[in-house]
Amino acid sequence: MxxxxxxxxxxxxxxxxxxxYRLTRTDEFSSVFGFRRALKSRHFLLHYRIRxxxxxxxxxxGVVVAKRLLKRAFDRNLVKRxxxxxxxxxxxxxxxxxxxxxxxxxxxxxxxxxxxxxxRGLLGKMISPER
RNA sequence: GAAGUCGGUUAGGCAACCGCCGCGUGCUUCGGCACGGGGAGGAAAGUCCGGGCUCCGCAGAGCAGGAUGCCGGUUAACGACCGGGCACCGCAAGGUGACGGAAAGUGCAACAGAGAAUAGACCGCCGAUGGCUCCCUCGGGCGACCGAGGGAGAUCAGGCAAGGGUGAAACGGCGAGGUAAGAGCUCACCGCGGACGUGGUAACACGGACGGCACGGCAAACCCCAUCCGGAGCAAGGCCAAAUAGGGAAGCAUCAGGCGUGGCUCGCGCCGCUUCCGGGUAGGCUGCUUGAGCGUACUGGCAACAGUGCGCCUAGAGGAAUGGUUGCCCGCGACAGAACCCGGCUUAUCGACCGGCUUCCCAC
Numbered sequence: 001m002x003x004x005x006x007x008x009x010x011x012x013x014x015x016x017x018x019x020x021y022r023l024t025r026t027d028e029f030s031s032v033f034g035f036r037r038a039l040k041s042r043h044f045l046l047h048y049r050i051r052x053x054x055x056x057x058x059x060x061x062g063v064v065v066a067k068r069l070l071k072r073a074f075d076r077n078l079v080k081r082x083x084x085x086x087x088x089x090x091x092x093x094x095x096x097x098x099x100x101x102x103x104x105x106x107x108x109x110x111x112x113x114x115x116x117x118x119x120r121g122l123l124g125k126m127i128s129p130e131r
Numbered sequence: 132g133a134a135g136u137c138g139g140u141u142a143g144g145c146a147a148c149c150g151c152c153g154c155g156u157g158c159u160u161c162g163g164c165a166c167g168g169g170g171a172g173g174a175a176a177g178u179c180c181g182g183g184c185u186c187c188g189c190a191g192a193g194c195a196g197g198a199u200g201c202c203g204g205u206u207a208a209c210g211a212c213c214g215g216g217c218a219c220c221g222c223a224a225g226g227u228g229a230c231g232g233a234a235a236g237u238g239c240a241a242c243a244g245a246g247a248a249u250a251g252a253c254c255g256c257c258g259a260u261g262g263c264u265c266c267c268u269c270g271g272g273c274g275a276c277c278g279a280g281g282g283a284g285a286u287c288a289g290g291c292a293a294g295g296g297u298g299a300a301a302c303g304g305c306g307a308g309g310u311a312a313g314a315g316c317u318c319a320c321c322g323c324g325g326a327c328g329u330g331g332u333a334a335c336a337c338g339g340a341c342g343g344c345a346c347g348g349c350a351a352a353c354c355c356c357a358u359c360c361g362g363a364g365c366a367a368g369g370c371c372a373a374a375u376a377g378g379g380a381a382g383c384a385u386c387a388g389g390c391g392u393g394g395c396u397c398g399c400g401c402c403g404c405u406u407c408c409g410g411g412u413a414g415g416c417u418g419c420u421u422g423a424g425c426g427u428a429c430u431g432g433c434a435a436c437a438g439u440g441c442g443c444c445u446a447g448a449g450g451a452a453u454g455g456u457u458g459c460c461c462g463c464g465a466c467a468g469a470a471c472c473c474g475g476c477u478u479a480u481c482g483a484c485c486g487g488c489u490u491c492c493c494a495c
Contacts, residue, residue, distance in 0.1 A: 017150060024450060025414090062450060073176085074467050077454095085455050088150065100450095116455095 017088040023062030023098060032062070032100045039122055043107050043115065046122045047100040059094035059126075061087045064102040075110055079103055082112060086119045093127050 023029055035049035063083040065076045083101045087094075101122070107115065 019151095022450080026450080027413095029450070064450080072467075077451095077468060080451090081454060085150080089455085 017084065017091065021058060021060050021091060023060055023100065028060075028098065029062055029064075029100060032098045039125055040104075041118045041122050043103060043105045044118060044122060045102045045104045046126065047102060048126065049098045051096050051098060058096060059087075059091055060098050061091075062098075062100045064100060066103065069103055069106045070110075078110070078112065079115065082116050083119055086116065086123060090120075090123045090127070094123065095126070097126070099126070 023032070032047050032049045035047070037048055039046040039048070061084065063080045065079050067076070070076045070079065087099070087101075101119065
């Protein structure tokens, strides 16, 4: 049977992004950084940590955008939104890992389409080695 | 119609799908789910002022420090705003202004220039007065020469500060008299100071007896005077409260062991167990949005604003929501994201629309 219809209530659609899939605590962020694994792209670092069996399933995301790299709050919010949006769309296909998307290089012209493409690429790499 | 000026409004729209965060109602296997409705700004920004709120401090006063600075008003308050005065800019509408005090004191003024605040004399003007030189006349002497008077000199002593020149600024301006040349030296007018009068709440304006040219500028130099200001901030503050370590109290156990009680024995204390208490970290809840609120009508006021009636509830996150994709339309969309809340200021900003006023042109 369909696993979603088993409970009868859990009807969250495939692209939903409820709070349980976000990193919210300082020590959760620290443990991801402490795992010392990351994928690189032109502007981003995608840190990740493979979760143990008892920690639940599904990927979780945190986004870090330093004020040092983007001075204006508007731009920081934009980058965070891009990160969350693409994570939301790909979440179901991602393995059980804690991810932290971190902006590492100051994007000179802030091209949202290019940045979105980059994030999609990084998350895609996260999916493929599992296959 | 064109150019300008001042003020206000707005900040792409619609639809579909996929998401996020509160709220209300219902359901729930307490994990959530369904439905309804709401979800950034004019600057949310800079954090430059002011206030509320919270905690700490506080008899009162003063010092230090800071801020403000024409007058009157508005306000919870202000360094804001409104109205007025003055100065400057603009043909005008209008704009700009840290705009108190320089006879309380101490200071400062580059360069240029003769001289820069106890003024000064480079060029220049004069040389009346006293010399000098020359000439003329008269008198005296044999004569060199002497005396008296008159005249001349791009001259000395000296007088002057009008003119030139320097400068951001040169110790009133301009005209006349006056003089050797000049000078408030004298006079008229202007400017300055000003008893007093008139208008105005006042700043101030107008008139002005009289004075006499004395008293230059800079206070965004120190300073003086007047007024105001206690400190820290929502990571304020309040409540609940794990794990671990430690503290206190009561009870139990003291069989054995260890440590301490200066060496030994006894004894006592601690290390043990149970319960309770308070502090407190992670974490959670709260503060957290109904407010000096918004809209509207009327009243008072030139206005800022105030009062009254009626209506409305309009984000509340917390690794931090308010978004993404697609389609259509238009003039292709700027600056930019709430973090306790208000009142301002400043800075950023593609445009669109509305209104008042000014000047010019055309038509009547």
